[in-house]
Amino acid sequence: MNKTNINYRNNLLLFFIAFFLFTLSSPPLFLDPDVAWHIAAGDYITKSKSIPFYDPWSYVGLEQQWYNISWLWDILCSFLNQLVGFHGLSIVLTVFLSLICTYCYQSLVSRKYPISHDAIMISLALTSLLFIEIGCLRPQLISCIMITFFMNKLYNFYYLNDEKALNKLPFATLIWTNSHGGFLILYALLGVFMAIAVYEKNKVAIKKIIKISITCSLTTLINPTSYKIYIGSLRTLNSVVIDYINEWRPFFFGQSYSFSMLFLVLIMAGCAFHTHYTELRIKNSDWLIGLAFLIASLLSVRNFSNLAISGMPFIAGIVDRSLPTSKFTVKLKNAHKTLISILLIIVSVSIHAFLVITKDDKKIGLNRVPVELIQYTANNYPGSKIINNYNLGGYIILFGNGKIKHFIDGRAGTAFNERILNEFIDIINRKISVLETAVKHNVDGVIIHKMVFKQESEIQKKNWNIVYNSKKYYLLIKNK
Structure with a gap:
């Protein structure tokens, strides 16, 4: 042959x-939040028929070219x-x-x-x-x-x-x-x-x-x-x-x-x-x-x-160079290769079809993302400025449909200047709390992990209302 x-x-x-x-x-x-903003960026480019040179989603996005x-x-x-x-x-x-x-x-x-x-x-x-x-x-x-x-x-x-x-x-x-x-x-x-x-x-x-x-x-x-x-x-x-x-x-x-x-x-x-x-x-x-x-x-x-x-x-x-010489080699006939290929594709397609029919989230991975919280924020507080976790930024862009102005996301240095990135690092290093950053930026709300919220001072917490409680995150809205 x-x-x-x-x-x-x-x-x-x-x-x-x-x-x-x-x-x-x-x-x-x-699995990676960047997937979300890549999809959203493609949506934006397709709808506007132009490639944005400044971030259209973050409230600090105009400080540096994207x-x-x-x-x-x-x-x-x-x-x-x-x-x-x-x-x-x-x-x-x-x-x-x-x-x-x-x-x-x-x-x-x-x-x-x-x-x-x-x-x-x-x-x-x-x-x-x-x-x-x-x-x-x-x-x-x-x-x-x-x-x-x-x-x-x-x-x-x-x-x-x-x-x-x-x-x-x-x-x-x-x-x-x-x-x-x-x-x-x-x-x-x-x-x-x-x-x-x-x-x-x-x-x-x-x-x-x-x-x-x-x-x-x-x-x-x-x-x-x-x-x-x-x-x-x-x-x-x-x-x-x-x-x-x-x-x-x-x-x-x-x-x-x-x-x-x-x-x-x-x-x-x-x-x-x-x-x-x-x-x-x-x-x-x-x-x-x-x-x-x-x-x-x-x-x-x-x-x-x-x-x-x-x-x-x-x-x-x-x-x-570190393997011994193989004494027994396995050679498949062409008919066997064809049969195995057919069986594998049938099983693989059946698995994907089953996941689609049963609406199983296993291959999508949104069970770890507070999608409902993000959509609630977008629907009830459109145009609001939100302090958010770095890894949530991409999801906020995609599932918030551009209605929420967030703080930071996985685009990091390609979209945000060093001042913003240093503020994010200060939050990580606990030099400044999340709620203190929220006050500094005069934002409307905060999407905060429950464990992080526990570490915030009681004085700062009094300035915020918990309006949505998801599995891992709170949505806080500033008291008027």
Whole structure:
């Protein structure tokens, strides 16, 4: 049988296996509050037919330009939400994660490294495990796809002499730049191949990489904010709030089972490699990129998704040298692959259909969000200014339908200046209480966690009425 058909069947089977596993285990749609504001931003852009340069929702949003780097992703989320709803979006998330895993697998297999299939599947399993824990419908998914795409095309150019591969990078850059601030990673990927070309004195490759680097750099300027997109991206990376957001913190063992397991496997395999072998069976580019993202992941756990994607060849190469040779291999016939694929898709679709019919919230995750409280506030106190928890901001934007003017949300440095972010940090550090901040801002109400409310002074509490009591939060309205 044609080898292309075999690869196609393998990829299809892998996709359906991943789809089935993510159907059972992927995180709920609203695990991360940023998903909510991405949908709302897409709604706003679609209705107004323009991209806002200042925040239309927060009462402090006019103090800094809003660098909405992800506007293209936001429109996509809004369109899909209007088309298929929240349950449909949860299925879209499952499809996205499955496609990413399948694409990473195919990209690695296409390199034809002399490493065992067992090592490839172990690295893929570690990647899948990570996405089960942190895979959210956020524009980081675009970066995951683009990282794999860039690595694949640069590999084909440098090692397989496929000069046409570079022609696809500018268009990919255009999509990446208008979808996620992670587009800055393209400079790291180009830099690695440039360094290798310089080291190997490959003058032809040096010229072509310089040319495509300039082209991609100019392409990044094709966006609503032009050169300011770099300011917006850097605002994400260097604002004062970074140290207080979990996903930006340095790695420590045990904070996440998927991060810790990936790191542990690398340590064990690395020790075995160091003891018994002298070289990896992968190209220098994959070794350098994997090592770079491993270091970046230790500095900030947000980079673990990039490590899992870009570092798959690196992980597979190290694991391969520490695995014994497989004595018994399992080979499925094409008929078996087809049958398994059909069964997996039937079961997966049935599970999603059951969740939709029974209106089960498991894959959506709104049971942990005070949606009714937010809607009550919007309906009964429209136009009111509200002090809120950082993680509730995105939900207030989406479920408040723009009727509430909130304080802060997950856009952090891309939408809020340092003064506002420092006030938020002061609240976290208890330098100033939530209710004191509310008085300072002269707001109409406060959405406050019950545990935080208990810590507020009795004198401050007297100025507020509890008008709504949800499972975890109070809505306080100022006494007149």
